[in-house]
Amino acid sequence: MSDKNIPSHLFKALIEREQKGMLRKLATNYPVIDFCSNDYLGFSKLGLLSKKLETLNQKQESAYGSTGSRLISGNSTFIEEAEKQIALFHHAESALIFNSGYDANLGLLSSIPQKEDLILFDELVHASIHDGMRLGLAKNYKFKHNNLESLKDLVQRHQKDFKNIYIVVESVYSMDGDTAPLIEITEFIKPFENIFLIVDEAHAIGVFGKQGRGLCNALGIEKNCFARIYTYGKAMGCHGAAIVGNNILRKYLVNFSRSFIYTTALPNHSVSAILNAYQLLIETDQKDVLQNNISYFYSKTSGIKNMIKSQSAIHCLVVGSNEKADTLEKKLAAKNIYAKAIKNPTVKEGSERLRFCIHAFNTKQETDVLIEQLLK
Numbered sequence: 122m123s124d125k126n127i128p129s130h131l132f133k134a135l136i137e138r139e140q141k142g143m144l145r146k147l148a149t150n151y152p153v154i155d156f157c158s159n160d161y162l163g164f165s166k167l168g169l170l171s172k173k174l175e176t177l178n179q180k181q182e183s184a185y186g187s188t189g190s191r192l193i194s195g196n197s198t199f200i201e202e203a204e205k206q207i208a209l210f211h212h213a214e215s216a217l218i219f220n221s222g223y224d225a226n227l228g229l230l231s232s233i234p235q236k237e238d239l240i241l242f243d244e245l246v247h248a249s250i251h252d253g254m255r256l257g258l259a260k261n262y263k264f265k266h267n268n269l270e271s272l273k274d275l276v277q278r279h280q281k282d283f284k285n286i287y288i289v290v291e292s293v294y295s296m297d298g299d300t301a302p303l304i305e306i307t308e309f310i311k312p313f314e315n316i317f318l319i320v321d322e323a324h325a326i327g328v329f330g331k332q333g334r335g336l337c338n339a340l341g342i343e344k345n346c347f348a349r350i351y352t353y354g355k356a357m358g359c360h361g362a363a364i365v366g367n368n369i370l371r372k373y374l375v376n377f378s379r380s381f382i383y384t385t386a387l388p389n390h391s392v393s394a395i396l397n398a399y400q401l402l403i404e405t406d407q408k409d410v411l412q413n414n415i416s417y418f419y420s421k422t423s424g425i426k427n428m429i430k431s432q433s434a435i436h437c438l439v440v441g442s443n444e445k446a447d448t449l450e451k452k453l454a455a456k457n458i459y460a461k462a463i464k465n466p467t468v469k470e471g472s473e474r475l476r477f478c479i480h481a482f483n484t485k486q487e488t489d490v491l492i493e494q495l496l497k
């Protein structure tokens with residue numbers, strides 16, 4: 122196949138993907154029973170957030186365009202006030218809002234570590250962290266997933282050759298649902314003055330900690346982190362992200378983080394959604410409902426072979442091939458259950474899986490139907 126206006130490698134790459142069963146496709150008609158979305162607390166699906174926003178008599182909060190980047194015309198006292206509230210909630214000196222978690226990681230990892238620095242990252246960190254490192258100047262090495270010995274070994278081997286070391290982990294891993302050994306990592310780095318911890322809390326906000334403050338809060342290590350990333354497109358049911366840390370970090374990002382500087386700021390109605398999602402964390406007991414549902418799912422599935430152990434809202438059954446993952450996804454869809462096949466190249470070959478995201482709105486009956494299918 123060829124077309125004068127399209128480079129031939131596009132055809133080739135797509136055909137190759139299709140032949141390997143790896144072709145990604147957009148879908149719209151999702152099965153009704155949701156074990157897939159990141160809306161863990163149901164803030165979006167149950168309309169909790171939209172109801173709350175409707176009741177507000179907002180003027181500037183409802184503006185639909187921010188009119189520019191934060192450094193040109195897109196800043197406001199409203200967004201700065203929001204950042205102060207976010208910082209307060211997460212027990213940090215300051216917060217800086219980004220347009221998405223992807224942008225936040227890109228802007229952080231590409232601007233902070235320098236040529237003479239080293240980044241050590243868990244091998245399962247999110248693509249946005251990889252992309253941020255690719256844009257930056259620092260050398261980087263991966264350590265084995267959740268393996269403190271592997272991390273220690275890299276520190277010992279390379280420490281003398283670099284000025285600063287940044288360790289990057291996720292508190293909850295998006296493809297496995299397991300949690301990083303944050304206490305052990307913070308204990309290990311305590312004696313080093315030049316090792317800094319960055320924790321992506323994308324899948325922990327709303328799920329762990331007091332009023333959903335995240336895993337760093339639950340473990341009492343908020344102050345041991347150099348930077349924490351909170352995203353709002355998951356349990357918070359809206360969109361955007363914030364990096365929290367000290368005042369110098371915020372000032373530096375405003376000056377050097379390109380994904381913050383060179384993009385139109387979030388409009389005030391998006392910022393208002395974020396603030397209202399925080400209010401819902403405080404006012405509702407959706408987190409407790411979610412935790413009960415997680416415990417129920419875990420108690421029923423922990424005996425199933427190849428389930429990855431997890432206390433979070435993300436649970437996975439490893440099936441070992443793209444084909445098997447697709448087949449199981451289809452079987453569940455036939456029962457109106459939406460759970461996603463996570464395939465290679467998103468995960469390593471041989472670790473292809475079905476991922477189940479547990480929500481506050483999932484009923485016991487829905488969970489039972491899902492488990493019955495898995496046991497089959």
Ligand SMILES: Cc1ncc(COP(=O)(O)O)c(C=O)c1O
Nearest residue numbers: 221222223247295321323352354
């Ligand atoms: C760990 C992690 N970090 C960052 C992101 C990106 O966040 P956003 O969807 O807000 O761009 C994701 C999204 O999947 C994620 O799982």
